[in-house]
Every structure is written in C-alpha cells, then in structure tokens.
Amino acid sequence: MTKKIEAIFREERLNAVKEALAAIGIVGLNVFEVRGHGRQGGIVLSGRNGPYKVDLLPRIQLNIILSDHNVEPTIAAIRAAAQTGEIGDGLIFIYPVEEVIRIRTGERASAALHYEGDIDARAEAAEAAAEAAPA
Numbered sequence: 050m051t052k053k054i055e056a057i058f059r060e061e062r063l064n065a066v067k068e069a070l071a072a073i074g075i076v077g078l079n080v081f082e083v084r085g086h087g088r089q090g091g092i093v094l095s096g097r098n099g100p101y102k103v104d105l106l107p108r109i110q111l112n113i114i115l116s117d118h119n120v121e122p123t124i125a126a127i128r129a130a131a132q133t134g135e136i137g138d139g140l141i142f143i144y145p146v147e148e149v150i151r152i153r154t155g156e157r158a159s160a161a162l163h164y165e166g167d168i169d170a171r172a173e174a175a176e177a178a179a180e181a182a183p184a
C-alpha cells in the first residue's frame with residue numbers, strides 16, 4: 050500500500066527536516082509555502098497602535114508519497130527535526146494513495162517509487178550483506 054504524508058511545520062525547520070529525511074533515505078518529496086492556523090487561530094502582535102491579530106501564519110507543507118512500511122520512520126524523522134515544543138509546531142496528516150504512475154516509464158505503485166540509494170535500497174543492501182556474511 051502507498052501513503053501520502055502531508056506535514057505542516059515551521060519554515061525555519063525546513064532545512065533540518067530535509068536533512069533528517071535525507072539521512073534516512075527519503076528521496077522523493079515536494080514542498081509548498083502555505084499559510085494557515087490551528088487551534089489558536091493565529092497570534093496577537095503588539096503594534097504602534099496597539100495589539101493586532103495575524104490569523105494566517107506562514108508554514109511549510111511537505112508532501113511525500115511512500116510505501117506503508119516507511120511511514121512511521123518518516124514521521125519520527127519529521128517530528129524529531131520539526132519539533133520545538135512550543136505551540137504552533139504543526140501537524141502531520143496521512144492519506145491513502147490510490148495509484149502512482151511514473152510518466153516516463155509507465156511504472157506503477159512501488160515500482161514508480163524506487164530511487165537509487167533510498168530507504169528501501171539501503172534495507173535491501175543491508176539484508177544482502179547479512180546473508181553474505183559468514184554465520
């Protein structure tokens with residue numbers, strides 16, 4: 050099964066999140082600059098003429114389409130890199146993905162989501178190395 054991770058977090062955590070994902074072998078992703086609010090409905094800032102409300106705050110939205118078994122390690126990596134512990138750290142949503150088609154080749158599903166040196170390629174290489182090693 051294929052899933053979509055949609056993570057919304059602070060702009061200043063983007064580099065840390067990208068590095069954390071690269072470190073575990075997550076290759077394919079895309080990023081949007083979004084504005085939104087959660088439970089607090091924005092923040093109140095103090096201006097020259099008194100306090101004013103900013104109800105839509107800038108955040109990063111990161112989308113990753115990946116195989117089921119890679120979802121939890123990816124969530125852990127994103128949380129570890131994006132969390133400050135303060136209100137407004139963001140949210141992660143997980144969706145089922147119906148189908149993936151690589152336009153160039155017509156490959157579908159997990160075949161369309163293989164990348165050289167990615168999290169799955171690393172796991173396969175580790176497994177092959179373990180088998181080859183004398184008991």
Ligand SMILES: Nc1ncnc2c1ncn2[C@@H]1O[C@H](COP(=O)(O)OP(=O)(O)OP(=O)(O)O)[C@@H](O)[C@H]1O
Pocket residue numbers: 057058083084085086087088089106108135136137138139140
């Ligand atoms: N239900 C939602 N649907 C879509 N996007 C959301 C939703 N809730 C929050 N967001 C997005 O996530 C961003 C961060 O939300 P935020 O971290 O403030 O969530 P929260 O639930 O209020 O948690 P916290 O209590 O930590 O502030 C928002 O600015 C908005 O872009």
Ligand SMILES: [Mg+2]
Pocket residue numbers: 086087088089090136137138
């Ligand atoms: Mg909030």
